[in-house]
Amino acid sequence: MQVMEIMMTDDVVNALKYDANGLIPAIAQQYDTNEVLMMAWMNRQSVAETLRSGRVCYWSRSRSKLWRKGETSGQIQQLKEFRWDCDADTVLLLVDQKGVACHTGRRNCFFNALRDGGISTIADPEVDPKDLYGE
């Protein structure tokens, strides 16, 4: 890690605005298809780790710990570009998703839709969650 890279990581970490819990929402988008994969949360530490490692790391609110996406399932997200919005309070991660993003085994998490006048499940699992988490 070069000194310049460390400084740049700190600049980005400091440019972002975190909520009262020290968190910022992060949208993960597949870099080449623009598919929105999921939304999760980051804190300063997970932003820094993501930028330094090139692999997406969130903050798990339910487990109160760093969540290195794919650490259990193998379904990692390689960072392609780190972006943030006009108010610096939302992150957009362009990623290359290995396998599936959703813990249900679906490619993305947004599979519930209001369609044709009813609530529909618009995507099927591509992988059995048992194979991802060994349940």
Place this chain on the structure above:
Amino acid sequence: MQVMEIMMTDDVVNALKYDANGLIPAIAQQYDTNEVLMMAWMNRQSVAETLRSGRVCYWSRSRSKLWRKGETSGQIQQLKEFRWDCDADTVLLLVDQKGVACHTGRRNCFFNALRDGGISTIADPEVDPKDLYGE
């Protein structure tokens, strides 16, 4: 408004999980290009209004009131499909964005990026904000 439509709107409003402030994050994505336009917040009332009117309505946290996107600027979002994620705590709005989504006059809000070792502005305004808000 048919009785079935009202019931379905209530079902969706009730299917979603809101945070301690009664809010849920909503990602707006251009329906035909998959461009991520912006992220904002909705409450139960704004979800219901969006579903009933077909025009996206957020909740403005800074102004503590319903924010009918485009009410001042004319840059409205026509709802194409309403989706939500596996945990029912994030909404994905497929929309047809009229003009630009960002208050800076840019097409989308995510114009800050870490690129080529530095923080870059990767999009220019397409419209002068003065022409949007009459400032």
